[in-house]
Amino acid sequence: MNHVKGVSAVLIAMFLILSIGCASTSSREGTGEYVDDSVITAKVKAAIFNEPSLKLFEINVETFKGVVQLSGFVSSRADIYKAVEVAQGVGGVKSVKNGMAVK
Template sequence: MKFQRCMTLFVAVIMALALGCASTSNSEGTGEYLDDTAITAKVQTAILQEASLTSAEINVETFKGVVQLSGFVGSRAEINTAVQVARKVEGVKSVRNDMHVKGQQ
């Protein structure tokens, strides 16, 4: 009887831990968070290495493989280039563009 209660408790704890690490539509699981962190770093690096992008005011955020670019750049061409660079990074599912040209709004 005691063994059965311990086993039931053990199974319940394991299930709670597994469900606690699962993702929902509004949150990420641990693995997804680590993947998104890596994607963000790769996109930031690719943008900094792109010679035609002179602005350091591009912010990168990633949620479930969807990259959001925000901030300010010097021209519409730089926006297009940043989006194209981000799309080429492995793991990126799509790119949201929230960048603006400096001086225009």
């Protein structure tokens, strides 16, 4: 009986350690958040590519905890505004940071 309690205690301790190891911090994403951010990044890239006025530009997309960072070069301020607007329209996006520049 004591052996069963000991094994149970070890299993519970291992579960808690693994749970804490996969948790997120302010500077590091948890496993679930990383997957969510990857999906958001893919959706934003697809939305930008499907926008005819933005298709020709190299716009980089990165996501951290639902915050999308856009970078790259476009030909006008209107293209920047359009890219930000398209990114904001994607589900799961909390906010968009603009790091794009006009060539």
